[in-house]
Amino acid sequence: MDFFFKPRGIALIGATANPRKGGHAILKNLLKGFPGGIYPVNPRYNEILGVQCLPSVASVPDPVDMAIVFIPAAQVPETIEDCAKRGIKGIIIESGGFAETGPEGKALQARIDAIRVRHGLRIWGPNCMGLVDAKNKFVFSFASPTIWDEGLLPGDVSLIVQSGMLAGGFLTDTMTHGTMGVSKVCSIGNKSDVGECDLLEVLLNDPETKAVGLYLESIPDGQRFFRLCRAGEKPVVLLKGGVSPQGAQAAMSHTASMAGDGRVVRGAMAQAGVVQARDFKQMMDLCRALSMAPSLPQGATGRTAILTYSGGAGIMTSDFLSLFGLSVAELSPETRQILGTVYPDWMPVNNPVDLWPAVEKNGAEKAYQTALSAVMADPGVDAVIMHIYAGGFALITENAKLAQTAREAGKPLLVWLLGGRDAARAMHLELQDLGIPVFRELYRTTECLSAVFRWHRSRNERGGETEAPSSLPAPAREALAGREGVLDEHDSKGFLAAVGIPVIEEYVAAGPEEAVAFAGRVGYPVVVKGLLPGEVHKTERGLVRLHLATPEAVNDAVLAVREVVGPEGRVLVQRQAKGAIELICGFFRDPQFGPAVMLGLGGVFAEALEDSAFAVAPLDRTEALALIGRLRGWKILNGLRGAPPLDREALADILVALSRAGAAFDGLSEVDINPLVVENGKPVAVDATVILKDAGK
Amino acid sequence: MDFFFKPRGIALIGATANPRKGGHAILKNLLKGFPGGIYPVNPRYNEILGVQCLPSVASVPDPVDMAIVFIPAAQVPETIEDCAKRGIKGIIIESGGFAETGPEGKALQARIDAIRVRHGLRIWGPNCMGLVDAKNKFVFSFASPTIWDEGLLPGDVSLIVQSGMLAGGFLTDTMTHGTMGVSKVCSIGNKSDVGECDLLEVLLNDPETKAVGLYLESIPDGQRFFRLCRAGEKPVVLLKGGVSPQGAQAAMSHTASMAGDGRVVRGAMAQAGVVQARDFKQMMDLCRALSMAPSLPQGATGRTAILTYSGGAGIMTSDFLSLFGLSVAELSPETRQILGTVYPDWMPVNNPVDLWPAVEKNGAEKAYQTALSAVMADPGVDAVIMHIYAGGFALITENAKLAQTAREAGKPLLVWLLGGRDAARAMHLELQDLGIPVFRELYRTTECLSAVFRWHRSRNERGGETEAPSSLPAPAREALAGREGVLDEHDSKGFLAAVGIPVIEEYVAAGPEEAVAFAGRVGYPVVVKGLLPGEVHKTERGLVRLHLATPEAVNDAVLAVREVVGPEGRVLVQRQAKGAIELICGFFRDPQFGPAVMLGLGGVFAEALEDSAFAVAPLDRTEALALIGRLRGWKILNGLRGAPPLDREALADILVALSRAGAAFDGLSEVDINPLVVENGKPVAVDATVILKDAGK
DSSP states (O other): OHHHHSOSEEEEETOOSOTTSHHHHHHHHHHHHOOSEEEEEOTTOSEETTEEOBSSGGGOOSOOOEEEEOSOGGGHHHHHHHHHHHTOOEEEEOOOOSGGGOHHHHHHHHHHHHHHHHHTOEEEOSSSOEEEETTTTEEESOSOTTHHHHOOOBOSEEEEEOOHHHHHHHHHHHHHTTSOOBSEEEEOTTOSSSOHHHHHHHHHTOTTOSEEEEEESOOSOHHHHHHHHHHOSSOEEEEESOOSTTOOOOOSSHHHHTTTTTHHHHHHHHHHTOEEOSSHHHHHHHHHHHHHOOOOOTTOOOEEEEEESOHHHHHHHHHHHHHTTOEEOOOOHHHHHHHHTTSOTTSOOOSSEEOHHHHHHHOHHHHHHHHHHHHHHOTTOOEEEEEEEESSTTOOOOHHHHHHHHHHHTOOEEEEEEEOHHHHHHHHHHHHHTTOOEESSHHHHHHHHHHHHHHHHHHHHOOOOOOOOSSOOHHHHHHHTTOOSBOOHHHHHHHHHHTTOOBOOEEEESSHHHHHHHHHHHOSOEEEEEEOTTOOOTTTTTOEEEEEOSHHHHHHHHHHHHHHHGGGSEEEEEEOOOOSEEEEEEEEEETTTEEEEEEEEOHHHHHHHOOEEEEESSOOHHHHHHHHHTOSOHHHHTTGGGOOOOOHHHHHHHHHHHHHHHHHOTTEEEEEEEEEEEETTEEEEOSEEEEEOOTTO | OHHHHSOSEEEEETOOSOTTSHHHHHHHHHHHHOOSEEEEEOTTOSEETTEEOBSSGGGOOSOOOEEEEOSOGGGHHHHHHHHHHHTOOEEEEOOOOSGGGOHHHHHHHHHHHHHHHHHTOEEEOSSSOEEEETTTTEEESOSOTTHHHHOOOBOSEEEEEOOHHHHHHHHHHHHHTTSOOBSEEEEOTTOSSSOHHHHHHHHHTOTTOSEEEEEESOOSOHHHHHHHHHHOSSOEEEEESOOSTTOOOOOSSHHHHTTTTTHHHHHHHHHHTOEEOSSHHHHHHHHHHHHHOOOOOTTOOOEEEEEESOHHHHHHHHHHHHHTTOEEOOOOHHHHHHHHTTSOTTSOOOSSEEOHHHHHHHOHHHHHHHHHHHHHHOTTOOEEEEEEEESSTTOOOOHHHHHHHHHHHTOOEEEEEEEOHHHHHHHHHHHHHTTOOEESSHHHHHHHHHHHHHHHHHHHHOOOOOOOOSSOOHHHHHHHTTOOSBOOHHHHHHHHHHTTOOBOOEEEESSHHHHHHHHHHHOSOEEEEEEOTTOOOTTTTTOEEEEEOSHHHHHHHHHHHHHHHTTTSEEEEEEOOOOSEEEEEEEEEETTTEEEEEEEEOHHHHHHHOOEEEEESSOOHHHHHHHHHTOSOHHHHTTGGGOOOOOHHHHHHHHHHHHHHHHHOTTEEEEEEEEEEEETTEEEEOSEEEEEOOTTO
């Protein structure tokens, strides 16, 4: 991909002297910053903007690695052929008129793609705004050249943006406000060839990029995307468009039907340590905070000191810390004593550290510097949020010294800034140059700090490079031997037991006597079920008899159930599990992310709370525990009304086993354990359905 | 309060020639905009800034209604006395050094208050930034006079801000960014006399104010605040500092213990139609949107058309509409047909209306105007969110025409704006002058639109002016006759039944025979309980025997329970309620808001969901139904797993009856109905505790 990011020479096909056209803007942008060869191609001109214009791609001199194409869609295929003949390997097509415009455009795009494959080219676009590299001053884009005047601020955040118009508009907005620097901004448009994964791979290895933000409407290769993010050492922030609850498809198993609504994406991203954003600017703010944060020590949990000039804003910050799962740091006696030296006598020292009285007594410089040094040195403080006012209030601080204090402590320092329009902007830029991220809303400030700690934690929760096992263990293979389609409950649990998942004691009874004998062994009450091949709605068909407390009841139930299932079916008797907590746990194949597991609250809570979490298979223990931790209903898992809490390790074992089995064996289509009842803390599979791929398919 | 808002003459005590002091800034601010008499008082000067300076308050000429005081705290009491002698009735004390600084300052503030009461003065402050009235150009504040240069933009939003520093900083930030106009900004500081209620009352009646925003850390007179907001016809937005979950106090009843954590404030504010804000700027954005929204027709529910130049931003907007409980409008065939006239042929017409292809075909002016006219005329559209880009992209629109179209339709039009720093600001101001609120974040745009519809709905859900009944009905008075303290379960339910609340069939049994006879009449299973005076933990003491299915079981239970309660207690037998849904419902007296009711999910869901809602008593039916609607667990109430849904009207009756009884009778301290079981949709009180005020207190 180097020909896109470090070309030696660029052919610009569609260059024009008309200043209202994109082909003109691209040339202007190239001339302003690109030091290599710039070769406008257009047979109608001899020169444009003082640069010699060439009649054809064939006449472009060496070296040339890359072409930017901005001509009517219909002429693009021929041009691509010309580029290939000239030996150009990388092509950015910025023209629109392709797949986004309906069937004809789709066909045109397919033609381009065929040419690409034939010649071994890489094509970026079409229908995109190309690349802006603010550090190297490369603007390979028809973005308005006014961005050069308004501020092409270099920074450490790189972006990948799917929507064309948005990339342009959003980028210009961001850059001309001059408060957010960027490194490489990639507008990927229709993604006919070069997609988010290709670019993400480049950016994760790019020394000029410290964090990557993505706006995507689709992630066609979810598995590659997941692997890249999980393996990468840089923060990745994703804004995913199109998450409204419309995508849930009908599906046979409960597991798959719970997978709609963006929940699999959310689960996979959480597992890979990707921070999910909500909105465009918020994504930029998250990227900014993450790119500027120091690496945190292992034990840092988010205990935060608040330095403020306003008691009210201090209170609000405490509220937000609590909301975002961070905490107001308990200051040490040493810290309190140092703060006491700048406070007036009447003022008690607390966190939030309200500095206004200290500012009145000692001036802002001394008050802020003393306070920041003290809290940064406090071992009970993991991070600091500082409130600053620009332009007035005698709140003048020596920012370079404050920044140095933070840098030396190696702890995040985030600033919430108020102030006059111009004064605040100047202060914002100054602080940012010093490595301190600045925010204009207090909620956002705290939200971004929490993202720093969440990302840090996600690195610790990240699994090892979990390889899918190459095949199922022998007992599991045996359990599946000769079976196909939907397995009945007993066979399904036979498979689960074979991969090491605890299942309820049960027995296929030939008749009432065997069932009663079994009940005598495991103890009453028991459950009697009628099993039919392919039947997944036993309860609805009256095939489940619960709470059987006497031999007579068992006898009657067996006879009744056998009547329904007939000679095709069989009768199962099992110990009735006792447990207040019911879970649902499953395996399935997600169209985007491949093998995946689901964990959810079951029973009456399933409907009321809709609490479920997803992860990509296979999982290791760390990831399984993190998955459990992502359920919102932790109060239920920790034991309601004095019930024993869930044994999380035991549940993690089940999730690991299920995920490894599914990843190992392609023939496994879906597994649904519902319910997985927690008995005295230990989860046990009480009902289950295993679905194998149809032999015929 | 007119002397504060429309003074004829102002004495400025503490005026100084030193330009670094607040007393100088106040004078400068007065001179820039206040047309009445300005009388600096300071014996050390003959003139300041060309104005004659007077040696004492006594020498201030007529007319003078108001004094602004900015002198060291210790000298303030004497000065107040002087003002009173001079006949000045309104005093704004901006100096600090009072209650906010500890015991000495508290004493000083108490002295001032005593003087105030003695002379019948009104005092605003101390420790505040006074008043800024941007429409009348009154700046009665030591805010830096640079705000005059940076933009004192008049608008329709008035503010009441408790925190002094914040009021100043925040206001300057808001005003100098020049994108949010204000009417009256009141910084109330220590609230020794004039508080949020006094000012809110003024602002709700102020023709120059269309919406009021408040930042408050405390609401000492919650009842007055509630009444003002509920009765007012203007949107009120509240940002309440200090909501972290620390305030929950230990309390005897479940109801009261659920009341901590800001939930009563939230309930009371929802009931009064107050929009609660999260952060400072978000509060301003909410105020802005609410002050600019047209009044909506009765049936408007939030069906929104999205006009955008970016498919991606359209998708995001749909996501946000769904998140905030609004919906993507279904466009009528007529609207689609009109949109088709500006679309290229290949482009299907949908909502979100992606206008970029139409802009390319017809230019922005025609595309936007045609689209806006069409969707505004569509009876299925309640509001429009429009995306605009300022400065480039050929996205030039004639905004005055767009604004006129929206105004004529009487539907809210909110704009999400991207663009270069200066171009976007100019566009922002232009649109705002045209009555269109503009936002820079898409999430915020949708959030503010949802606030407009929420506020509209809250007006419809608002109860009539519910007067508390003057006394309990006769049967209820009889039920309480001679009782005091904690009533036992049977007496408690006697009271409930007397105010019209359905209670479970029950009977105080003299012995096992009576209990068995009762069980025979109501049907098995039944419950036997032992009642002891003052005992509220029956279950823990083994005094509740459930699921008694046979006469023998009833007999045994009565004997066992009687053994425990002895001759002091009594034995209750009741029908066992059958219902999947358990609620908790209560009455209590909130220290801030007075008589209040609580409704929450009970049983196993109480702990897991912590779902409860509060309202101020008395309630009418509309308010009671709205209270039920505020529970998050509506899925449970609508009937889980095929259970019949809750009869909301029946529950509303109970809430109304309970709230009216509590409001009517001061002696009623707490009522706890737990559980209120929903049997076949009908709620019935199964256990209850009524607590009367101690006779001695």
